[in-house]
Amino acid sequence: MADKSRNLSIAKRGLMSFETIMWVFTRLSALGMYALVIFGLIGALVMGARNNMNFADVMRWGFMPNVTHVENTALPDTAPWSSTLWKLTASALVLIAVGHGVHGLVVIADDYIATAKGRQIVRICSGVMILSMLGIGLYLIWTS
Amino acid sequence: MGLNRNVSLMTALRYKGQGPFLTYILHRIGGLGMAIFITVHLLASFVGGKGGHFINAIYENWAFQIFIFFCVLFHAINGLRITILDLFPKLIPYHRQAITLEWLVFLSIYGFAVFTIIRTGLGG
Numbered sequence: 221m222a223d224k225s226r227n228l229s230i231a232k233r234g235l236m237s238f239e240t241i242m243w244v245f246t247r248l249s250a251l252g253m254y255a256l257v258i259f260g261l262i263g264a265l266v267m268g269a270r271n272n273m274n275f276a277d278v279m280r281w282g283f284m285p286n287v288t289h290v291e292n293t294a295l296p297d298t299a300p301w302s303s304t305l306w307k308l309t310a311s312a313l314v315l316i317a318v319g320h321g322v323h324g325l326v327v328i329a330d331d332y333i334a335t336a337k338g339r340q341i342v343r344i345c346s347g348v349m350i351l352s353m354l355g356i357g358l359y360l361i362w363t364s
Numbered sequence: 365m366g367l368n369r370n371v372s373l374m375t376a377l378r379y380k381g382q383g384p385f386l387t388y389i390l391h392r393i394g395g396l397g398m399a400i401f402i403t404v405h406l407l408a409s410f411v412g413g414k415g416g417h418f419i420n421a422i423y424e425n426w427a428f429q430i431f432i433f434f435c436v437l438f439h440a441i442n443g444l445r446i447t448i449l450d451l452f453p454k455l456i457p458y459h460r461q462a463i464t465l466e467w468l469v470f471l472s473i474y475g476f477a478v479f480t481i482i483r484t485g486l487g488g
């Protein structure tokens with residue numbers, strides 16, 4: 221029945237094509253982003269978020285632990301929030317999120333663009349987007 | 365090449381799609397919403413100046429925050445459900461129960477986020 225073919229383990233399905241590898245990457249990067257977000261949230265609580273920030277501020281920091289995201293809160297001192305640890309965490313998030321997000325955009329585009337030429341253009345655009353977003357993202361994190 | 369879909373969103377939701385199809389559409393809207401938002405937000409912060417501040421001021425508005433929090437929280441919570449079911453395919457027969465659970469988790473976290481955003485937006 222329909223369920224049977226779906227129940228194959230990843231090992232049995234094989235990791236042959238770029239698409240399959242990216243399929244796995246999308247799932248693993250999702251877990252990676254969860255790990256980094258949870259790390260950011262725990263860090264925020266340790267650094268005193270509970271008394272100085274509201275829930276939305278804490279979530280914003282969790283999804284991107286960059287000091288500019290906590291500048292408008294009641295924190296007495298934002299210095300610990302701009303330490304190298306958080307810049308590295310934010311950089312890891314940018315790396316993973318850009319790969320995951322841009323590949324996701326390619327998946328969506330492929331649903332509507334079916335010609336070989338069109339898909340090639342989408343791939344070139346996605347390469348340009350990955351490089352420019354990584355460059356800008358990392359620059360902003362390390363200079364803020 | 366299967367590019368002609370003669371079925372509208374509403375028909376798809378009423379017919380076979382239902383709950384799982386709704387999560388698929390909302391996941392796509394959330395992912396696309398975040399990708400567009402993050403791209404423009406990064407560019408605005410990079411360019412700075414009047415234009416950059418104008419765009420980031422829109423993002424700081426509470427109405428926009430309600431939209432982007434929907435995108436982020438729905439995509440992240442639904443994405444975790446997809447990941448768990450895909451990595452443990454034995455759970456797939458229970459995907460409808462998983463979706464019900466997912467909505468309960470989403471609504472409580474998102475509801476709380478909207479409540480704080482509106483309360484802060486109204487100056488409380």
Ligand code: HEM
Binds near residue numbers: 247320325391399447
């Ligand atoms: C904790 C955070 C996240 C989780 C758990 C997550 C999870 C997922 C999963 C599992 C998929 C695959 C869906 C499928 O194949 O049906 C996906 C697709 C996608 N994600 Fe994410 N994601 C997260 C963050 C992000 C971010 C930050 C972006 C944007 C920069 C993003 C953009 C996308 C896009 C555009 C797709 C393609 C959607 C589609 O094919 O309809 N995601 N995500």
